[in-house]
Amino acid sequence: MSKVKYFYDPDTLSYRKIEPKKSRKYRNLTFFLLGSAIFGLLGLIVILNTNILNTPRELSLQREVKNYELQFELLGKKMEQMEQVLANIEDRDNNIYRLYFEANPIPEEQRRAGFGGVNRYKSLEGFNNSEMIIGATKRMDIIQKQMVIQSKSLDEITKLAAEKEKLLAAIPAIQPISNDKLTRMASGYGWRSDPFTKARKMHWGMDFTSPKGTPIYASGDGKVTRADNNSSGYGKHIRIDHGYGYVSLYGHLSNYNVKSGQRVKRGDLIGFVGSTGRSEAPHLHYEVWKDGDRINPINFYYGSLTAEEFENMLKYATQENQSLD
CATH class of the missing domain: 2.70.70.10 (Glucose Permease (Domain IIA))
Structure with missing residues (x-):
């Protein structure tokens, strides 16, 4: 219950009751409602950005996102391992196999060349993690291209080896009489x-x-x-x-x-x-x-x-x- 307020009237030499104006009542009520609304909105924002009121569906989606993030991290490690193995094969290809069979090494620029022309990754743009997805996709495409180049190189080495074997067998290399x-x-x-x-x-x-x-x-x-x-x-x-x-x-x-x-x-x-x-x-x-x-x-x-x-x-x-x- 609100307190009753008085003021001293010097004319009557007595205390008189203060009667609040209706406009002030309305103003106070307005401020109260406005303050409540602002406070409620801030509270709602805080609640929506926490896990307090997440629905089961939202919790399930969050678990899926975390699982995808883990899978993506594992994919990155696998790609790194593939790149290391491929680099080792490329090094042996250029410095051992092709050198032995007197074939020109494949230039590094050719092995690492990207993809020109139209934007191959336009469909992956516009998402929250587009940059990460596009980067991984480019990396996979380059690995795939390197594997194709290396596969063709090994096919060539196989042919050169067969030809070298024929050459070594053809050269007149033994004494014709025992x-x-x-x-x-x-x-x-x-x-x-x-x-x-x-x-x-x-x-x-x-x-x-x-x-x-x-x-x-x-x-x-x-x-x-x-x-x-x-x-x-x-x-x-x-x-x-x-x-x-x-x-x-x-x-x-x-x-x-x-x-x-x-x-x-x-x-x-x-x-x-x-x-x-x-x-x-x-x-x-x-x-x-x-x-x-x-x-x-x-x-x-x-x-x-x-x-x-x-x-x-x-x-x-x-x-x-x-x-x-």
Whole structure:
């Protein structure tokens, strides 16, 4: 109950009751209601921004948001691991695989290039976390592109490896007569004395002396292009085209074990030692051609000789003696 207020009236020398004006009552009421409304609004704002009055639906959505945030964090860690593994593969690809097969490394700019043209991420704009979502999507797109580039690179390396394997198998890399069947290495590549004219002339191959009928083996994979007696001086001879510019020739044979057009593997029996054609004694005259030029066969025996055997052969091959053809 409100207190009754009085004032002293000097005219009547007495206290008189103060009667409040109606306008003041209305004003006070208005202020009260306005203050209550403001206070209530502030209270509502505070309540709405806390979990006090959240509905079950809102609480469920909040849990989902937290779960998505956790999944997004895990996704970021997985992408980081993928980037590390991919970087390791790229490093080995450029500095080991492509280097070994003499292929140009893939430039870093090509591996890390982005995506030009239209805005690929326009549909992801306008959300609360658009920047985060767009960043993650770009990161995934770049990883995917890097994987495509690396996959194509490894396909290329696989082809190069297969080609390298064929090349290594094709190079005439073994001695065409077994050491246990070899009497001696009679003459090497270079200037030698002709057995018939005694004049000094270029000897374009190597002469291996061995008994007539000694097996002769293909020094590399290839295709027999000739097995005949139609080339002056060589007598019965065989020529094998190994590809990659390599050709091997086997002269003065007594007989053939292959025919023209036949494909052979390194180590296959192709013929037998003889003394046909321009020959002084049974032996094999062996030549190696590269891109149309005759080269020293001694540089290709890494596939069948020990270091000691090769050293002995080199010693005899460099002696300027008399050839057998």
